[in-house]
Amino acid sequence: MTDSATPARDATQTRDASRVLIxxxxxxxxxxxxxxxxxxxxxxxxxxxLDEMGVDIIEAGFPIASEGDFAAVSEIAKQAQTAVICGLAxxxxxxxxxCWEAVRHARRPRIHTFIGTSPLxxxxxxxxxxxxxxxxxxxVSHARNLCxxxxxxxxDATRTEHDYLCRVVEIAIKAGATTxxxxxxxxxxxxxxSAELIRMLLERVPGADEIIFATHCHNDLGMxxxxxxxxxxxxARQIECTIxxxxxxxxxxxxxxxxxxxxxxxxxxxxxxxxxxxxxxGLSRRVAQVSGFPVQFNKAIVGKNAFLHESGIHQDxxxxxxxxxxxxxxxDIGLNExxxxxxxxxxxxxxxxxxxxxGYELGDNQLKDVFVRFKALAxxxxxxxxxxxxxxxxxxxxxxxxxxxxxxxxxxxxxxxEPAMATLTMVVGDAERTETRQGDGPVDAAFNAVxxxxxxxxxxxxxxxxxxxxxTDAQATVSVRLEEDGRIATGQSADxxxxxxxxxxxxxxxxxxxxxxxKTAPDSDAKQVSMYSH
Ligand code: KIV
Ligand code: ZN
Numbered sequence: 386m387t388d389s390a391t392p393a394r395d396a397t398q399t400r401d402a403s404r405v406l407i408x409x410x411x412x413x414x415x416x417x418x419x420x421x422x423x424x425x426x427x428x429x430x431x432x433x434x435l436d437e438m439g440v441d442i443i444e445a446g447f448p449i450a451s452e453g454d455f456a457a458v459s460e461i462a463k464q465a466q467t468a469v470i471c472g473l474a475x476x477x478x479x480x481x482x483x484c485w486e487a488v489r490h491a492r493r494p495r496i497h498t499f500i501g502t503s504p505l506x507x508x509x510x511x512x513x514x515x516x517x518x519x520x521x522x523x524x525v526s527h528a529r530n531l532c533x534x535x536x537x538x539x540x541d542a543t544r545t546e547h548d549y550l551c552r553v554v555e556i557a558i559k560a561g562a563t564t565x566x567x568x569x570x571x572x573x574x575x576x577x578x579s580a581e582l583i584r585m586l587l588e589r590v591p592g593a594d595e596i597i598f599a600t601h602c603h604n605d606l607g608m609x610x611x612x613x614x615x616x617x618x619x620x621a622r623q624i625e626c627t628i629x630x631x632x633x634x635x636x637x638x639x640x641x642x643x644x645x646x647x648x649x650x651x652x653x654x655x656x657x658x659x660x661x662x663x664x665x666x667g668l669s670r671r672v673a674q675v676s677g678f679p680v681q682f683n684k685a686i687v688g689k690n691a692f693l694h695e696s697g698i699h700q701d702x703x704x705x706x707x708x709x710x711x712x713x714x715x716x717d718i719g720l721n722e723x724x725x726x727x728x729x730x731x732x733x734x735x736x737x738x739x740x741x742x743x744g745y746e747l748g749d750n751q752l753k754d755v756f757v758r759f760k761a762l763a764x765x766x767x768x769x770x771x772x773x774x775x776x777x778x779x780x781x782x783x784x785x786x787x788x789x790x791x792x793x794x795x796x797x798x799x800x801x802x803e804p805a806m807a808t809l810t811m812v813v814g815d816a817e818r819t820e821t822r823q824g825d826g827p828v829d830a831a832f833n834a835v836x837x838x839x840x841x842x843x844x845x846x847x848x849x850x851x852x853x854x855x856x857t858d859a860q861a862t863v864s865v866r867l868e869e870d871g872r873i874a875t876g877q878s879a880d881x882x883x884x885x886x887x888x889x890x891x892x893x894x895x896x897x898x899x900x901x902x903x904k905t906a907p908d909s910d911a912k913q914v915s916m917y918s919h
Contacts, residue, residue: 405647405656406623408599409435409640410444411672412457413473415631417447417916420677420846420866420873424897425457427675431628432461434671435468438664440640442469442495442623448487449480450914455487462491469534471495475916476524485531496528497566499538502545502553510918514549521553522560529561537562538601543574543582550582551589558592564599564623569612572605572635579612580619587620599623602638604630609638610685614646617656628672629680629687641665641686641718649713666719667744674779677866677875679851686718689772719744726768729760743771745778755781765881766858776853776862776879783877783893789814790839790892795885797827809834809888831888835895843869843898850883863890867898874898 412428415421423431428445435443445461446454462470470491474484481498488494500521501509507517521537528535537557539545545553554565567582574582579600587593600616600623602609613624630639644660651657669687673680682689692715707714715721721742727735733756740747740755747755758777763769784791791812799805807830808821820837824830828848847866852859861883865876876893880886 402622403656404622405617405658406441406597406599407439407640407644407658407660408442408444408471408623408625409440409627410601410625410637411435411627411631411640412461413444413446414625414633414637415627415672415676418631418633418636418676418678420868420875421631422873423675424901425453425460428457429460429464431668431672431675433464434664434668435628436465437661438668439659439661440468441659442471444471444473444497444625445488447473447916449474449483455483458484458487459490462488462494465491465493469493469495471497471536474498474528475914475918476500476520478524478527481524481528481531485528488532493534494532495534495536495564496532497536497538498524498528499540499566499568500524501541501570502539502550503541504546505544506541514552518553518556522556525557525560525562533563535562536564536566536599538566538568540568541570542567543569543578544571547585551586554586555590555592558590558596562596564597565593566599566601566623566625567616567621568601568625569603569609570601572603572609574602574612575606575608576611576615580615583616583619583621597622599625600638601625603632604635604637604639607635609636610642610646613638613643614654617647618654628668629676629678629684631672631676631678639685641669645686645713645718648717662717663719664744670775670779674783674877675875677847677864677877679849679862679864692720721771726770727759727763727774728768729763731759731763731769739771740774740778743775743778762860762881766860770854772853773860776860779862779877780879780889784889784896788893788896789899790835790896792885792889792892793817794819795831795882795888797831797884799827799830805830807831807834807884809838811835811838811892813838827884828887831884832891835888835891839892839895841869841895841898843867843874843895846873847875848887850887853879861886863887865890865894867891867894869898869902872898872901874901 416423432443446458448455448458458472470488472484472488474480484496525537539553583598598621600613600621602612624643626638626640628640630636644658647654647656680687736759737752794810796808804823805827806823810819818838820834822830822833822837824833846868849864851862853862860879860881862879863886867874874894874897876890878886878889
């Protein structure tokens, strides 16, 4: 084997020893989570938000996986202003070529190629250690001939024999990799071990000081954030993470957690990132909405309760001095502290200003529509809080009057030991129809009425209801996830009428499935290749 290239650097290959690069893989590893599929338009929107937030590298997808992935990575590459745009490729030349075809449009492209190096993963392509080493040299050299920014990952690195890991990392560096990522693919490592692995590689591998080491942790044992930070303290300078920790199984390292930990505990971890932390909350909400994975209430940083002080002792302390119980300010992550309620007398200008505060800049037409919905809500609820407005905005973005199915009127009769009965009027294409159906409770009856008017064979994978605020007049946010022929779609809606919100969430998911069925690409979810077939 010969050295095919010397490592080159772009702006992300920083020499500032205290700068930690944030590599976001919400659109690749996050989206790989069963059911978290996003549409083409949603991927573009999330990528733009990540770019604006200051993420250094966006892993936009796995171009060979499907036409949809390829189209999304190409478009994101074209639209990105600042971030490096990266695509994933297995250790195969056609994968790498396809990846390059998609990312080459970016101002700053990166190819990320990987192969499983642990004994269990080596057995899958049935390569012995020498054959795999040869494959790594060949594929990394090939990627480097196409692109001067190449990342290589030994998948399942934390369960790979140390001597072999050092050997293959050295080969990848010599072949031209500029970033070496050390994945804890199955969330198996612990903080001390994570740090020791990075230290060992820095000490033992020739050329290690010329490249950036990245850490990529999964959260199976709940240690992803701690493991990532330990790796940084030991010398890694890139953290791979996702918004809300989205990802397969227990997810990936959460971007908001590592970024805020580095900010709040700068005293013991003197590193900086390029993230504008005030944009965290907006991204968290949008990713939760488009992925259909709501954020748990007690989730660190972005959970609904993360800054709530219910207990008397805590409230008293916070009122006297916020630092008694708050280690960071809500505004640091873009949470509006004032939370001044609006009511039915609030005008259009006040609504526009409040929505801008919450991160929604509306054009005149959109404001007109949202104002009508706001007035209707304010008629039903005495006070309209920030969370109500966010739910209302999310609802109006998710369900529009150009949708194929549009709910017009719902009447439900239930209770008294009789089966529930729902009479639903709905626009189906260009005809208005009404059906009455029974069910096991009002939601079931209303969904049966939808099914009577719209033929499909989707199965319900998730039905979830959350109260947006306190009180029995609270809006309910309903999330629905459906599966049909391997395609997955989510729907969400919010209303003070829980049954109505449920039906709108259900029809929203059906609308999205219909769109996907009709144009397989670029909205296709169906991944045609396996990550493991090397
Ligand atoms: O977890 C993992 O090993 C991965 C690789 C593809 C980097 O996501
Ligand atoms: Zn991963």
